Amino acid sequence: MRQFIALAFNSSFKEELVHIMDSLKEEGIEGKYYDSDNLHMTLAFFGETDRQDEIMEIIQSIPFPEITITLNRIGHFKKIYWVGIQDNPILNEYVNTLRNTLQAHDIPFDDKPFYPHITILRKAVEGDRTLQEVSTKDIKVELLQAHYLEEGLKYLPYKEQEVLEAINQIYKQKGHVTIAIDGRCGSGKTTLANKLKAYFDCHIFHMDDFYLQEYQRTKERYNEPGGNVDRERFKKEVLEPLLNHQDVLYRPFDCSSMSISEGTLYPYKPINIIEGSYSCHPELRDAYDITIFVDIDETLRLKRIEERNGKEALDMFIKKWIPFEEKYFSSFDIQNHCDFYFKAGR
Template sequence: MNRSFPALARLHARRYPLMAPQDFGKLAYQSEFGPGHMVSDPALALERLLTECRGLTPDCLHRPPEPIGGGLCRFHLEPAHLSQEGLLPLVSLLFTATACRHTGTRAGLEERLESLLALDIPGYPAWLRDYRAEDCPALHHSEAFRSAYHPHYRVLERDYVNFLFVLLAIWPLARGGRPAVVAIDGRCGSGKTSLAALIAALFPCNVFHMDDFFLPPALRTPERLSQPGGNVDRERMLAEVLLPLSRGEDVTFRPFDCHAGRLRPPVSVPFRPLTVVEGSYALHPDLAPQYDLKLFLTCSREEQRRRLLEREGPEGLIPFLEKWIPLEERYFDALRPEEESDLTVDTTGFFQDPESL
């Protein structure tokens, strides 16, 4: 548990002054265990979600998603969600996926509950003793909280909510039954690989990485490297991956080994209707016509540097600052892939521990 969970609880207390000890306990329980205790049947989960949303009144207040710690947030329901095609079935899928992926432990719950004692919540110590005597079951909100704030939400993984409208755009492609290819381009450190992994965890698909298509040394002529994006083998990506996919065929390709500086043996990938191509230069004009959905991810320079430093370490950051970022920016400036994308997502505020908010 992040030590700042009490600070997160204070944030909720400021938003909801009528929080009772039970509501603080529910916050700790959800943060640790997610929504797993509420999910038994995905079809029933969707039915309950639709029923709840239909019962909301038009004056229901808009509330943005709220972090609850543990990589989770509360996604608040609104009547308008009923009119957004596919949104509630997707939210139900994400709710079920969150329940499957997020389990938690009794020890983790105890740590969170204990940390709340530092907040001097009126009545909390006595409530906690009674709650522990009951063996810490799942909790409802207090009557005071329900009457004052009318909570209607689902607990979802934070990253699902961050990328909700990206997933909503992919949803019909994943269910369409015909070949579809999604491309994710953008700045290094903006979350392209993380988004591709998230998509693959939710929808049956294949993922191809542009890093596997760096230009082999024999092809790195001055003329080629002078081209924006010339350092990737887009011809091989087109011939070995994208064109076979367009014909509904299996893919056999040769990944480039960056450390050895040569192509590795061929890899065979059985065809799947949905494919994701992720990595810088994915939206090069020579490749862009092959995609059904084009995504561009970006983030601030400061956040990019922070993430790369965390991921690569001080020494590993240097090549990015001196070589890879300048090459990317030249490609972005010359070929403007962001302007040709269907969706652009600024991830500057993503991937941070919500308990630090």
């Protein structure tokens, strides 16, 4: 199992890299393009290692500085295409510190000189290109592991490997697993759910599809911690059928018509993921085998919400939705009741 420390990027930055790959495809350049989930920048490559916990301690011991990564060119070496970045002394200094610390702990890694780049294509031959510059500050350092699935190679952070192992273990014991992913808005709950779906044949159900119906929108209801979702309907229409190994008639709330849609029948599957804030409400929690809390730095959270929803929506989140979430998290101590804790950003 190949393992390496890498910079991981947010979805919008990966979309820019996908646009770059699409432009190469339009030019007729064929080859083995990277899956968007696998895009990263390698900082230290280990190959096979059984010292993951020591490596994670080293990563956590070295503060990750405020860094802006700016793409500025496409290059190639033999049959490999990569995207290069502007010269970044801060990144170089961080990588030197990281590698020196690994050496000090006698942890072997490939000590070739660090040339910052993001590989996007293999088995192709063409010339270098310039790029319109694209930047991001939304970066984090991960210890990644390579996994070979039916649909191809996937890279998964080491800490998420623990979740995979837990799911597999419970599935072997019980024959079915229900996972809840709760956490702050913009923290990557949906992204994590989709990553897990790449590994398992499962359904994903979203708490955002269970807005309150009009008759429920009372002052008393909104004053309840976690009261601004229709957990009663979610429990009846999703959780109870899953617990009884039955199909689910999934009926999202349609905000455009302010009504519940006719829905889609989801044939029963033994592995299911419940994604979204309020999914770990005490009235729902007993239905889950695994619970996960995804956190995020406040500055990064607001930045992501604005990028995703726009400035006007950000104001609504700040005034209404974020206070609702925080009241729910603190009232029920959601984070400390979850089995796993992840944090987006630094």
